[in-house]
Amino acid sequence: MFLALSLSLPSAAAFAKTSADFTDLKDLDAATKAKFDAMISAGIFDGVSDTSFGLKDEMNRAQFAKVAALIYGLEVDKDLKTSSFTDVKADDQANGYALPYIEAIKKSRHHGWLRFGRIRPCGRGHEGAAGCVSDQGLGPKGRGATNAGR
Numbered sequence: 341m342f343l344a345l346s347l348s349l350p351s352a353a354a355f356a357k358t359s360a361d362f363t364d365l366k367d368l369d370a371a372t373k374a375k376f377d378a379m380i381s382a383g384i385f386d387g388v389s390d391t392s393f394g395l396k397d398e399m400n401r402a403q404f405a406k407v408a409a410l411i412y413g414l415e416v417d418k419d420l421k422t423s424s425f426t427d428v429k430a431d432d433q434a435n436g437y438a439l440p441y442i443e444a445i446k447k448s449r450h451h452g453w454l455r456f457g458r459i460r461p462c463g464r465g466h467e468g469a470a471g472c473v474s475d476q477g478l479g480p481k482g483r484g485a486t487n488a489g490r
Contacts, residue, residue, distance in 0.1 A: 357386075362393035384410045402438035409441040416444045
């Protein structure tokens with residue numbers, strides 16, 4: 341299951357947010373908060389609202405695409421307004437922000453989970469996509485090592 345980490349808000353770095361700003365992160369230990377702070381300040385995660393990170397919500401595919409593209413350091417054309425996927429539209433209020441990240445992943449080698457002309461950006465993210473991206477980026481041993489620390 342994914343932690344929900346909504347990414348539709350403007351970059352947290354622009355607002356200098358930290359884990360202390362999110363009520364659902366307040367009970368985490370200091371080491372975990374530091375990890376979240378690093379990802380928030382890097383603009384990878386933003387939260388679902390000004391006060392909720394969405395820690396227990398599921399991540400959708402649009403959110404996952406943003407995270408994957410940023411973690412891999414892919415070149416993202418934020419001015420891109422047209423997608424190669426029939427169900428990804430720049431004017432979609434909920435998921436339009438993800439269009440450039442989805443296209444960046446498609447251009448990269450990290451795209452085994454993007455196929456058939458549609459992505460269903462609001463669809464539930466799933467472990468298969470995470471595994472695919474993880475295996476392509478870290479290799480199967482890297483994925484296992486990463487999950488072992490949870």
